[in-house]
Amino acid sequence: MTWSNVPRYLVTVGQSLWFFLPAYVANATPVVLGGGTPMDLGRNFLDGRRILGDGKTFRGVILAIAAGTLIGALQLRPLIGFVMALGAMLGDLAVSFIKRRLGMERGAPLPVGDQLDFVAGAIALTGLVVSIPLSYIVAIVIVTPPIHLGTNALAYILKLKKKPW
Ligand code: CTP
């Protein structure tokens, strides 16, 4: 089997996963290494609910950005790795903020939001630094939800995550 036998769309999916690898690694890192002091320091927003909740910690964000930057460095583009990981974390935090405003407890499922928060943040911030092929964006938005659901189910089975989503 040679590369010319691989369907074009699968090549694009593979290139897109490689491009967004720092975001994927950043998003997965807090599940394994996160915890500790929550970023909102336990405080409530104007609506009387938590600003972000106990699931968003300093350690999670810092180690996620470090891991994403490391992956970027291994890909010979540390700055893109850093920006992408930062964007992934901002997307994750933004959706937790929205979930709390909707009255959803930490860990409550928000379909699409939970799966694509980090990708949307990564695209938005990385797009400011480098142009991303539209085909990569389309590919990652399509393949991420099933991959995310699969890896989260695995993390639940391995007792890394409290909820299977
Ligand atoms: N985590 C962390 N710090 C972060 C993000 C995540 O420590 N900045 C850890 C937390 O233990 C969190 C787990 O990774 O519970 C899974 O992350 P996620 O699914 O994003 O959080 P949820 O607990 O589902 O919280 P939310 O409802 O706010 O999405």
Ligand code: MG
């Ligand atoms: Mg969640």
